[in-house]
Amino acid sequence: MGRAPCCDKANVKRGPWSPEEDAKLKEYIEKHGSGGNWIALPQKAGLRRCGKSCRLRWLNYLRPNIKHGEFTDDEDRIICTLFSNIGSRWSIIAGQLPGRTDNDIKNYWNTKLKKKLLMGSLMLPNPFIRPPNHINYHQNPILSSPTCSYSSSLPPSLRYYTNNTCYNGTSNFTPNLVNPQAQDQFLGPMQNYQGKESGLIMFGGHDQQAASCSSSDGSNITYNNKDQVDYEQLMMFSNGGINEIPDQKPMNLGMFGNHQSIGNTLDYNMSSLEEIKQLISTNNLTCNTNLNYFVDENKTMYY
DNA sequence: AAGAAAGCCAACCGCCAGCCT
DNA sequence: CAGGCTGGCGGTTGGCTTTCT
Numbered sequence: 009m010g011r012a013p014c015c016d017k018a019n020v021k022r023g024p025w026s027p028e029e030d031a032k033l034k035e036y037i038e039k040h041g042s043g044g045n046w047i048a049l050p051q052k053a054g055l056r057r058c059g060k061s062c063r064l065r066w067l068n069y070l071r072p073n074i075k076h077g078e079f080t081d082d083e084d085r086i087i088c089t090l091f092s093n094i095g096s097r098w099s100i101i102a103g104q105l106p107g108r109t110d111n112d113i114k115n116y117w118n119t120k121l122k123k124k125l126l127m128g129s130l131m132l133p134n135p136f137i138r139p140p141n142h143i144n145y146h147q148n149p150i151l152s153s154p155t156c157s158y159s160s161s162l163p164p165s166l167r168y169y170t171n172n173t174c175y176n177g178t179s180n181f182t183p184n185l186v187n188p189q190a191q192d193q194f195l196g197p198m199q200n201y202q203g204k205e206s207g208l209i210m211f212g213g214h215d216q217q218a219a220s221c222s223s224s225d226g227s228n229i230t231y232n233n234k235d236q237v238d239y240e241q242l243m244m245f246s247n248g249g250i251n252e253i254p255d256q257k258p259m260n261l262g263m264f265g266n267h268q269s270i271g272n273t274l275d276y277n278m279s280s281l282e283e284i285k286q287l288i289s290t291n292n293l294t295c296n297t298n299l300n301y302f303v304d305e306n307k308t309m310y311y
Numbered sequence: 312a313a314g315a316a317a318g319c320c321a322a323c324c325g326c327c328a329g330c331c332t
Numbered sequence: 333c334a335g336g337c338t339g340g341c342g343g344t345t346g347g348c349t350t351t352c353t
Binding site for chain 2: 344346
C-alpha cells in the first residue's frame with residue numbers, strides 16, 4: 009500500500025495563487041501564525057489549498073522581507089563560493105542571503121548563474137579559477153603538451169582545455185575520448201597556479217537544465233549511476249596525480265551541477281559537514297582549497 | 312508578423328528525517 | 333520500538349514570456 013496523500017487532491021486547488029488567496033493566507037498567518045501545522049492551516053484559513061502549497065507560498069513569496077529582483081555581484085559570489093564548497097544545499101545557501109529563498113537561488117543558479125560563470129563574466133575568489141597571469145602552462149604537462157588545445161573564444165581564465173594526452177600521476181596516457189566535441193564539455197580550466205596542481209571543473213549534470221556532462225556525451229568520465237562518477241577516471245584529468253592528494257590536498261576539484269557525490273576511499277584530512285556549517289555561519293566565505301570537498305562518515309565525498 | 316525555440320520561475324512532487332503516539 | 337504524520341528539502345515540471353529566425 010502506498011503512502012497516504014497529504015491532502016485530498018481532488019478537492020484542492022492547484023496552480024498559480026490568486027491575489028485573494030494570497031491575502032487570505034497572509035492575513036491568517038499574520039494573525040495566528042502557522043500554528044505549527046501546515047496541513048490543518050488551509051481549512052482554518054478558508055483556503056482550498058494543500059497545506060504544503062500554503063507553506064511554500066508563504067515561505068517563497070508572502071512572508072515579510074522577501075527580496076525579489078536582480079541578484080547583486082556580491083550575492084553571485086557568495087552563491088558560487090558556497091556551491092563550490094557544499095553543493096546544492098540551497099537552504100543553507102539561502103540562509104546566508106537575507107531575503108532570498110532557496111527556490112529563488114536554485115532557479116537563479118540553474119538559469120543564469122551557471123552560464124554567467126561559464127562565460128567568464130564572473131570572477132570568483134576561488135582556487136578553481138585563477139586570473140590569467142597565474143597560469144603557468146609550461147609547468148603543466150597537460151597544458152604544455154603539443155596536443156593541447158583550447159577554446160579561444162573564452163577568456164584565458166575560463167578556457168576549456170582539451171587534450172589527447174593526459175597525465176595520471178605517473179605517466180602520460182591517451183584517454184578514450186569517444187566524442188571529440190564532448191571534450192569541451194567536461195574539461196574545465198586546468199591550470200597550474202603558483203606551483204600547485206591543476207583543477208578540474210565540471211559544469212552540468214543530467215537534466216534538461218544542466219549545461220553538459222550527460223552520461224551519453226561520450227566522455228570518458230563515466231557515471232556509475234546518476235549521482236556518482238568513477239573517481240579515478242576523474243582524477244586522470246588532474247595534473248597532480250592521485251598519490252599527492254592525501255597529504256598536500258593539491259586538487260582543486262569542483263563539480264558544478266547535479267552530481268552530489270563521488271564514491272571513493274581516500275582518507276583525506278577531511279572537513280566535516282559541521283565544519284562546513286561552521287564556516288558558513290561565521291560568514292567566512294573565502295574559498296579555501298581545504299574546503300573544496302568534504303567526506304562524510306560513509307566516505308562519500310561532497311562538493 | 313508569426314511561429315519556433317529558449318529562457319524563466321512559480322509551483323508541484325516525492326523523499327527523508329525527526330517527532331509523536 | 334514501530335509506524336504514522338509532518339515539515340523541510342532538492343529535483344523537476346509546465347506554462348508563461350521573451351528572443352530568435
